[in-house]
Amino acid sequence: MNRATYLIALLAVLYGVVSALFGNDGGERRPPIQPDFARQAPAPAPAGPTIEVDVGEKTSSSGTAFAIDGDGWWLTARHVADGCDAVWIQTGPRQGLRAMEVRLHPAADLALLRTRVGRTPLSLARQLPPPGDDGFSLGYPRGEPGDIHVRLMGRARLKSVGRYRINEPAVAWAEVARRPDDLPGLGGLSGGPMLDGRGRVVGVMVAASKRRGRVMTTAQSSMRELLAQIPDGFGDDAATAGDIRGGSFTERGDSLRQNLTVAKVLCRVGQPRRRPRRS
Numbered sequence: 001m002n003r004a005t006y007l008i009a010l011l012a013v014l015y016g017v018v019s020a021l022f023g024n025d026g027g028e029r030r031p032p033i034q035p036d037f038a039r040q041a042p043a044p045a046p047a048g049p050t051i052e053v054d055v056g057e058k059t060s061s062s063g064t065a066f067a068i069d070g071d072g073w074w075l076t077a078r079h080v081a082d083g084c085d086a087v088w089i090q091t092g093p094r095q096g097l098r099a100m101e102v103r104l105h106p107a108a109d110l111a112l113l114r115t116r117v118g119r120t121p122l123s124l125a126r127q128l129p130p131p132g133d134d135g136f137s138l139g140y141p142r143g144e145p146g147d148i149h150v151r152l153m154g155r156a157r158l159k160s161v162g163r164y165r166i167n168e169p170a171v172a173w174a175e176v177a178r179r180p181d182d183l184p185g186l187g188g189l190s191g192g193p194m195l196d197g198r199g200r201v202v203g204v205m206v207a208a209s210k211r212r213g214r215v216m217t218t219a220q221s222s223m224r225e226l227l228a229q230i231p232d233g234f235g236d237d238a239a240t241a242g243d244i245r246g247g248s249f250t251e252r253g254d255s256l257r258q259n260l261t262v263a264k265v266l267c268r269v270g271q272p273r274r275r276p277r278r279s
Contacts, residue, residue, distance in 0.1 A: 048156035048172065051216055053207050055162040058083030063265040064139030064192035064205070065089060065113060066256075072097075072118040073230055075223070076191030076265055077206045078104050081111040083163065084267040089115055091260060103229055108168045108222035109160060109206040111191075112229065119260045122193055125200035128152065128171065128220065135173055136244050137205045137215065138253035139192030140264040141183055147253040148186065149177040149246050150194075150215055158207060158216055169219040171203055179250040185210065191265060199242045199252070 063080030067073070074089060081087050081102050088096035101114035129135070131152050138147045150173035158170035173194070178186075186208040194203040194217045203217030244252050256262040 048154055050157040050159055050167075051170070051172075051207065051209070051214075052159045052161060055079050055160050055164060057163065058267070058269055060269045061267050062140060062143045062188050063190045063267070064188065064262065065265045066139075066191075066193045066201070066262045067119040067121040067260070068124075068201075068227065069121050069230070070118040071232070072115040074099075074113040074115065074263070075193075075201075075204055075226075076111050076113060077204060077218075078109045078111045078166075079160070079163075079206070080191045080265055080267060081113060084269060086268040087113060088266040088268070089113065089260075090264040090266055096266060103226070105222060105226045107166055108218055108226070109158065109166065110204060110218055110222055110226050112226055113265075119263070122195070122199070122201050122256075122261060124223070125196055125198075125202045125220070128202055129196050134176075134197050134244075134246060135202065135217075136195045136249040136252070137189060137192050137217075138195070138249070138256055138262050139189045139205070140257075141186045141189040143188050143264070145254065145257055146183050146186075146189065147179050147249050148175060148189070148215065149179075149249050150175050153214075155219075156216065158218075168222060170206070171217045171219060173215045173217065175213040175215060176246070179253075186215070192262060195244060197244055199244055 063076060065074040065076035068075050082104055087099040087102055089099065090096045097115040097117065099113040099115055103112040105111065129152055131154055133152050135150045135152060136147060137150065140146065153172040153174050156170045156172040158168050160166040189205050192205045193201045194205055196202050202220065204223065205215060205217055207216040208214070
């Protein structure tokens with residue numbers, strides 16, 4: 001083989017190697033394009049089970065509310081305040097603050113009340129605790145002081161039918177304990193705050209199933225939608241209730257009720273014979 005033939009053969013071998021490595025066009029091979037995760041919509045979170053609640057005809061009743069700023073704004077459940085001719089925050093025997101304004105969430109079981117004076121507020125948590133963490137709802141079940149200790153299960157849907165119809169995101173909790181121990185039901189605790197272990201509001205109590213030992217609270221997104229209606233804005237600088245434990249939640253409930261941070265709501269349908277005195 002002469003020199004020219006040898007060079008031609010060598011070039012042919014090199015061309016084959018290059019083609020194998022970089023493709024038949026001899027261009028440079030590029031790494032595969034990775035998906036742009038930042039531009040992809042996140043996968044939707046599981047909706048969880050749907051719980052249906054029948055919202056019956058409104059009658060005079062009681063529930064729970066809690067202060068969310070010092071200027072007289074309170075949060076409660078929509079079904080507590082909707083359909084009332086008058087709503088009062090009870091401050092003592094036959095004494096109360098009448099709600100001058102009631103704002104209902106159009107798509108959630110939530111309501112804002114406005115009174116002429118306020119009380120020391122609770123702060124809102126920025127996110128839910130992880131599943132299995134403790135929660136504590138404090139208020140007035142059956143019109144009397146009472147509290148429950150629960151643990152977070154996960155997200156769910158709450159479907160209200162009857163007087164109004166709403167299908168909203170919610171949070172499900174499993175009941176651990178209630179105080180007093182012989183508390184026969186949780187009616188009247190609706191509208192009370194659900195606090196995490198650091199005493200911050202993570203939801204509003206709206207429904208309970210005694211048979212299953214489950215309670216339901218509103219989604220945090222629904223609370224913030226309603227709080228956006230406060231004319232002067234709402235901040236997250238309110239005082240917290242402080243750390244709460246399974247053995248101390250009753251004492252914390254008593255303290256918040258005494259300070260009227262958590263209060264009983266009185267709903268009157270029709271004209272009552274005697275109205276609470278203004279305090």
